[in-house]
Amino acid sequence: MLKVSEYFDNYFARGKINKFTLAVFVYLLIVLLYIIDYVTEGKLIFTLFYVIIAIFVTRYLNIANAIVISVLASISTAYIDITILNEDLFSPYYYFNLLTRLIVYFIVIYLTHTVQKRESSLEEKIKIRTLDLEEEIRQRKFKESLLIESEEKYRNLLTNQPIALLRMNISTNKVDFANQEFLRQSGYDATEYDNLKDEDYINMIYPDDRERLFNFYKEWATSGFRENSNISYRIINRYGKILWLNTYLYVDRDKNGNPSFINQLCIDVSDQKLNEENLFKSKERYESFIKNSNEGIYRIEFDDPIDISLPKEEIIKQFFFTGYIAECNNIFAKTYGFKLADEIVGIQVSRLMGDSLNDENYKTLNNFIENNYIASNEITEEYDKNWRKIYISNNSAGVIKDGKLLRVWGIQQNITELRESQDKIRILSWAVEQSPDAIVIMDTQFNIQYSNPKFSEISGYSNSEVINKKPFIMLLNESPKELREEIVNTLNSDNIWTGEYLNRTKDGENYWEFAIIAPIKNEKNQTTNYVYIKRNISERKRFEEELIESRLKAEDANKIKSEFIANMSHEIRTPMNGILGMIQLLEMTSLDEEQKDLIETVKYSSDLLLRIINDILDFSKLEFGNVKLSYEPFYLREFGKNLYGMFEIAAKNKNLAFEVIYNSDFNYQIKGDTYRLNQILINLIGNSIKFTNEGFIKLYILEKNKTAKKVSIEFIVVDTGIGIPSEKFEILFDSFTQLENTYTKKYTGTGLGLAIVKKLTDLMKGNISIKSEVGKGSEFCVKIDFEISQ
Structure with a gap:
């Protein structure tokens, strides 16, 4: 049965018969067998044969075809039964017969289909698994061949790789693999490299990099051979060539995770390092060039x-x-x-x-x-x-x-x-060219190198006529020998010579000249040239001579005037003393009030006239130098006390406060002319009282810079008077000068008081200064040095 089944399986597989033809054949076979069965009355055998045919049809036809054939066969055989038995086509027997056949066919078909389905599933699985195993075997063989081929290619690739590769067994500390590039870098062949000793490896490392490389490996091993480690260092190969290597390291581990092999990838970066070094040097030179x-x-x-x-x-x-x-x-x-x-x-x-x-x-x-x-x-x-x-x-x-x-x-x-500098030189050149003075530049032998237009104007010589010639002042046969020697000696001493002398123009005309000759030095302080500046002072000389003559005449006239004034003052003072005496006698007589007023007016006017005469007489003496100082010892406190008594009443009459202030007890005597010192302070204090309407007058007598033999004394008179404008300070001490303003016009005087103060202070080798502000007051300070009396 299995062989028949396989035969049909193969028969269908080869496509010798289609399923429709088979279905028609089966249908006709069933009808034929039914007729034979009916004639032979072998119904049980026929039924069994039906079952076999149904199983066959179900196995080799699909279930739909089997049902169709079963239905047609049932209808046909039932119809044959009715026809032979002469039964009605639609009788119960027909339906029973038809239904019985259909049920039998369907049960057989269902069971057959179920068994077939299970058998088909199992066979299909076996076929699929068989095919999978065959494919797996084929793929494994293919992969093994590829692996063998890949290993050969990989080994060839590693061997011929331009990157040096080295694989070392950690347990044996031996090289497991080294490619051609690594051998090229080291300079050894494979056999020689395998026989290298530890010291050979050490010597291969550049001396300056050994310690750093050893420390790196030590740290790498301590870290458990961390991944992606790299280091750059130098080696010295077999031929003594120094190579820079960038080395990348990683390890292979066994199934327990322990390091088994060390893999090194060494890239020769010598050219790159050389380029970097050249670039660095180039950059260094560039930066150095820019910086320096x-x-x-x-x-x-x-x-x-x-x-x-x-x-x-x-x-x-x-x-x-x-x-x-x-x-x-x-x-x-x-x-x-x-x-x-x-x-x-x-x-x-x-x-x-x-x-x-x-x-x-x-x-x-x-x-x-x-x-x-x-x-x-x-x-x-x-x-x-x-x-x-x-x-x-x-x-x-x-x-x-x-x-x-x-x-x-x-x-x-x-x-x-x-x-x-060029602008200055240009301006200087213009200034020299346009200078009102003649300017000449000479070399160290006094030969003229340059002369400006003014020189030609004064001397009459053109520029071309004097170049490389000596000026008149340095000519041997023209200027005095003493003058030339004086000039040369002065210039040789690095000094500037100035002087006046009588020169001569090109036309032979004499003229007076003021000249300056100075050395010109370079940056090494060496004299390279001389500058000779001169000016025609003939006119100035003429004016000076006229001025001297006028001054002499004025001095003579002034002397005559002063002598006349002195004589007149002396002559006038004698009868004035008589007049004053008579006025005093009149005051002692019995006078009514009107007569007393008249006598007081005459007395005031006479005193004023006498003071004026005394001022004129003193000033005349000072002008002619006829005043001699008389030095006598005195106490400053006593001197100040007398001054206070002299002005106390005058100050009270104007409701002014007056006081004398000391900064020392002055328990020692000094030598000086008390009369002339009195005259100075009387003038200053008198002016203060005259020009002060309210406030105070103070006299400060101050000790300054005292030594064993000398002391400097400051006499300061301070008031709250009308004050003096600062622009008038310069003329304040001139003779016969009074300040003309609304404040001073109502005050009388000769204008000689402060001039006498100044001359007396100068005579005592002292100095006088002033501070003043209009409307606030003035301060006069007289400073004189005195000898301490022993």
């Missing part, structure tokens, strides 16, 4: 590269307003008043050029563009951080790429001092 340069070095960048195809005006604007300092050295920064380069980096070009695109700046940038973005010794006016104008000499070049100006490199010098 005596000139300012700078780099200008722009907010955006400038398209050089734009109109020139637009390029200039973009350069001026978008350019900024991107890099510079300290010299450049100091040019603009900054200490360090970092302080100026980022500053706009426009700020350095004065924030104004004026004609000068426009011309500078235009020249730069016109000269193919190159500037050679271009002088520009710029401004430092304090807006002080500076002058810069620029040498710069633009970097252009793809039609755009990317940046500008430049070297500059601050020539502000040079420019200012």
